[in-house]
Amino acid sequence: MNQLLYFLLIGIGIGAVYSLGALGVVTLFTGSGIVNFAQGDLMVLGALCAATVLNAGHGYLWGMVVGVLVTGVVGAVLGGMFAIPLTRARYDIDVVVIGTLGVSITITSLNALVFGDRPERIASPLAGRFLSIGQFKVPMHYPLLLAVAVLVFLTVRWLYRHTDLGILLRATAASTQTAKDSGVRMAVMLAASWVVAGVVAAVAGVMVGSIVVISPHSSLTLGVNGFAAAIVGGLASPFGAIIGGLTIGVAESLSSGYLSDTARQAIAPTVLLVVLMLRPQGLLGSRSSVRTV
Amino acid sequence: MTAAGDIITPDAGASSKTMARRTWRWLQPAMLIAAGGFVLYGMRPDNFALRVMTLIAVYAVASVGMNVLVGFTGAVSIMNAAFLGIGGYSWARLADGPGAIAALGAGIGISLCIALAVGVLVLRLERFYFAVGTLALGTLATLTMRKWNGVTGGDAGMIGVRAIGVPSASRIESVFIVAVLALALFSYIQESMRHSALGKSMLVCRHDQAAGAGLGISVRASRLAAFAFSAVTGSIAGALVVQLAGSAFPEQFDVGTSISLIVIPIVGGRGWRWAPIAGAIVVIGGPEYFRFLAEYRLVAYGVLVTGLALFAPGGLREIAHLLVTGFRRIRPGRVR
Numbered sequence: 001m002n003q004l005l006y007f008l009l010i011g012i013g014i015g016a017v018y019s020l021g022a023l024g025v026v027t028l029f030t031g032s033g034i035v036n037f038a039q040g041d042l043m044v045l046g047a048l049c050a051a052t053v054l055n056a057g058h059g060y061l062w063g064m065v066v067g068v069l070v071t072g073v074v075g076a077v078l079g080g081m082f083a084i085p086l087t088r089a090r091y092d093i094d095v096v097v098i099g100t101l102g103v104s105i106t107i108t109s110l111n112a113l114v115f116g117d118r119p120e121r122i123a124s125p126l127a128g129r130f131l132s133i134g135q136f137k138v139p140m141h142y143p144l145l146l147a148v149a150v151l152v153f154l155t156v157r158w159l160y161r162h163t164d165l166g167i168l169l170r171a172t173a174a175s176t177q178t179a180k181d182s183g184v185r186m187a188v189m190l191a192a193s194w195v196v197a198g199v200v201a202a203v204a205g206v207m208v209g210s211i212v213v214i215s216p217h218s219s220l221t222l223g224v225n226g227f228a229a230a231i232v233g234g235l236a237s238p239f240g241a242i243i244g245g246l247t248i249g250v251a252e253s254l255s256s257g258y259l260s261d262t263a264r265q266a267i268a269p270t271v272l273l274v275v276l277m278l279r280p281q282g283l284l285g286s287r288s289s290v291r292t293v
Numbered sequence: 294m295t296a297a298g299d300i301i302t303p304d305a306g307a308s309s310k311t312m313a314r315r316t317w318r319w320l321q322p323a324m325l326i327a328a329g330g331f332v333l334y335g336m337r338p339d340n341f342a343l344r345v346m347t348l349i350a351v352y353a354v355a356s357v358g359m360n361v362l363v364g365f366t367g368a369v370s371i372m373n374a375a376f377l378g379i380g381g382y383s384w385a386r387l388a389d390g391p392g393a394i395a396a397l398g399a400g401i402g403i404s405l406c407i408a409l410a411v412g413v414l415v416l417r418l419e420r421f422y423f424a425v426g427t428l429a430l431g432t433l434a435t436l437t438m439r440k441w442n443g444v445t446g447g448d449a450g451m452i453g454v455r456a457i458g459v460p461s462a463s464r465i466e467s468v469f470i471v472a473v474l475a476l477a478l479f480s481y482i483q484e485s486m487r488h489s490a491l492g493k494s495m496l497v498c499r500h501d502q503a504a505g506a507g508l509g510i511s512v513r514a515s516r517l518a519a520f521a522f523s524a525v526t527g528s529i530a531g532a533l534v535v536q537l538a539g540s541a542f543p544e545q546f547d548v549g550t551s552i553s554l555i556v557i558p559i560v561g562g563r564g565w566r567w568a569p570i571a572g573a574i575v576v577i578g579g580p581e582y583f584r585f586l587a588e589y590r591l592v593a594y595g596v597l598v599t600g601l602a603l604f605a606p607g608g609l610r611e612i613a614h615l616l617v618t619g620f621r622r623i624r625p626g627r628v629r
Contacts, residue, residue, distance in 0.1 A: 029421075035424065035425060037428075081599070082603065084603060084604070085603050085604070092606050094369050094420060095559060095563075095602045095606040096602060096603065096606075097420075097421065097424065098369065098559055098598065099598070099599045099602030099603050100599075101371075101552055101555070101598060102594075102595045102596070102597070102598025102599030102600075102601075103595065104595070105552070105591060105594060105595030105598060106591075106592055106595030106596055106599065107595075108591070108595075109589075109591035109595060110592055112588055113588050113589070113592070220432070224429060224432050227425050227429070228429070231422075231425060235421075235422075262436065262440050265436055266433060266436055268429075269429035269430070269432045269433045269436075270429075270433065272426070273415070273426060273429050273430065273433075276415060276418060276422060276425070276426045276429075277414050277415065280418055
């Protein structure tokens, strides 16, 4: 019983990180219709920046701040670039999506060049503290992960509900054409979506850096897990992303505890596929949100 | 008249003269590729150059299928390295015992079955959902190759893979000859398919699904056909990849390879008949000749992909067109 509780807590902690990854995917998808294949790389970028700052002897918060700033700026630059084709009369969204694959390749190789291929670990501010469940000890970092994820989720929610920018973003998400006709500036909206995605990714990356080692090539796994969480939630629902992330985190934790590491690696893509086949609109989405042919 | 010509129904009444002209047009890429390969071979290139040219031809074979898939139907698949893997491992396991035909046939057969199953389950999804689903499948395929030790040899891979033997030719030369011939064959199929009822229904569905459905075209069926075709070209290319390398490893068929495969037709100019070979020269040949740049060539590759996707979605074809017309007729957002 204690063992199950232990695996559940670990899974919820990891799942919180996947939720944050998914939240970045979801904000960008609703804001611009772009599926971002570079989300995992933004997470790694944030984590490696923070690790460098920490290794230089500065505090955890400084690491977080630098990570967030760097990915925020990268997000703004990318947003500006990706806004250009979308302001044309006709554009091909499939090709734009392949552009994010190019971004992913670029950031992965730049990360390797700048930070080196050495895997990094970020010391948690709560290192050495544990939550005891019987004979099992859960590092305090896992509850912290959940707390941070909730905080970020509430912040993004506040941004979307109670600021002018957020309302414009939601208008864009509801109908790009109507928003455009009402005078919403698409380029600004796109840049803002990318910045939000970048900042969320950095927080997720820094947080996950304390429980798994991060190298430039971790981005694929982080990206697929983020996608899986986002798809479980329906790709367009922030709340669904949280549920999806927690589901996958718990499933991974349980399968690595009771089955094998291979099973753990297969969980995220399998969950993604099963949800896509059975409920492409996600567990929470409405049927109208996905068209099939 | 060819067998492919017989399938063409839209204008069954076309005169034999028209048909002959079309067949001639469809044969052009195949003949040029075969002739080009012959000339390059006759120039007795050194081993490195021949290796690079073989790699380009092999990946161009797989890219013909990708070109049909993404260029004709508009479906973005990030799992086609899995078909290369199926073809490659089938060859590596079966070429020695049951023989070349059985090895190639097994690869194609398994790839087709998997492509049809995946197609029925996932291809009905729109755009991104399909792209993300295939990314997940590609990840699962890599995991399978790495962990299914009994069949694939796991991370240690399989070495000492036999290559097809062309009389009085070395290993690389044999693979080069076979790859060029395969590329010529598939280029012919690509061209004749474009003008067939099937190819036209694919193109209609890419540009306007509603119009396609209104014409009584099954969007799903035409996409499924394109996906199955990409699986066939992929598994043949996979068999050639392991023959060239003499070994089969999971790294040859990972998600990075899938990304290269989808990028090749985009770089070339998707749907263009020269896109597979033009794209493969840049994406596969480029990095081989810029080895001295080490990691920087990956940065350049990523920047190239992003830049082309955002600013020249027509790829090399669009750039060539712009150069020819002297930038006079720039029409932003023109999608071809």
